[in-house]
Amino acid sequence: MDRLEKIVLVFSAGLLGIFFLALLAAARLQAIDVPPCLPPEVKPFSAGRVDTLPDGTRQLFYVARMWRFEPEIVEVPVGKPVDIFLSAGDVTHGFYLSWTNTNLMAIPGAVNAYTVKIEKPGIYPIICHEYCGSAHQNMVAYILAK
Numbered sequence: 001m002d003r004l005e006k007i008v009l010v011f012s013a014g015l016l017g018i019f020f021l022a023l024l025a026a027a028r029l030q031a032i033d034v035p036p037c038l039p040p041e042v043k044p045f046s047a048g049r050v051d052t053l054p055d056g057t058r059q060l061f062y063v064a065r066m067w068r069f070e071p072e073i074v075e076v077p078v079g080k081p082v083d084i085f086l087s088a089g090d091v092t093h094g095f096y097l098s099w100t101n102t103n104l105m106a107i108p109g110a111v112n113a114y115t116v117k118i119e120k121p122g123i124y125p126i127i128c129h130e131y132c133g134s135a136h137q138n139m140v141a142y143i144l145a146k
């Protein structure tokens with residue numbers, strides 16, 4: 001192997017290492033994490049609801065179906081963890097909570113979940129980011145953080 005080839009190989013491997021470390025650092029700084037694995041007893045559900053645990057944690061159970069999210073408008077407290085559970089009522093949908101790291105897929109037969117803490121009061125739109133049919137662009141819900 002030519003000396004120049006070795007230098008290029010080492011440089012390329014080092015560059016890949018730097019990119020990988022930068023990716024890990026960015027994920028850590030942005031608090032980006034993969035969604036948790038849910039226990040097998042958590043089954044898909046067909047009606048949206050809002051629960052409040054004794055410690056004040058809000059649990060939002062969203063169902064995405066053509067072409068709406070259920071529940072459509074939910075109020076949550078600022079600065080407290082909010083558990084989001086998502087199920088699909090018909091086809092695959094997306095679930096993006098604007099201005100947060102919450103980005104889930106609603107997949108028929110599965111439940112996805114994420115815990116988010118909203119730090120600023122405001123209106124946070126939830127949009128579907130997976131094309132799901134002719135009225136996909138109208139699929140929106142809102143979280144009101146107070």
Ligand SMILES: [Cu+2]
Binds near residue numbers: 093128129130131
């Ligand atoms: Cu959609």
